[in-house]
Amino acid sequence: MSSQKDAGIPLNHAPNGIGYKLLELPPEVLALLESETPPVLTLESSANSAILKTGTQSWALHQKNTSNALIILEPSEGTASLSSSQIPETTLNAIATIHDTIELVSEPTGKPAPVARGKWHERFARGR
Incomplete structure (x- = not known):
């Protein structure tokens, strides 16, 4: 029988600043991107967003806020002191929380992206 207690995996809040x-x-x-010959992608600026382009297609980048945050975890090795022995212990570090995503919206090549009409979530995202 093992003398170790199964207390689960410790979770630490350890933002890395990235x-x-x-x-x-x-x-x-x-x-x-997964094809045998992936194209070269370029980013260009427009009036209200960036445009991701290949030779024949283009997509506008739009920031979308979400009510469900995504937490990025990173495994970490630590030690736990049990009596006189040092036992390695795997922990998880929560290094970042994401509250918004970047969405690609297809748009015709050669036309500028439409100007934003001031949606509340776009105005809120600018202040972050």
Whole structure:
């Protein structure tokens, strides 16, 4: 019988200071990137967003806020002191919390992105 107690996996709040953004890829972009000959992607600026372009297609990048936060976890090794022995213990560190995603919206090549009409969540995101 083991003398160790199973107390689960400890979770620590340990932000690493890196800003993370979650990019939601449409199926057609994912297929392009996973193809045998992936295209070169470029980013260009427009009046209210960035534009991701390949040779023949383009997508506007839009920030979307979400009510469900995504927590990024990282495994970590630590030691727990049980009597006189040091036993390695796996822990998880919550290094970041994401409250918004970047969405790619297909748009016709050559046309500028439409100007935002001041949706409340877009105004709120600018203040973050």
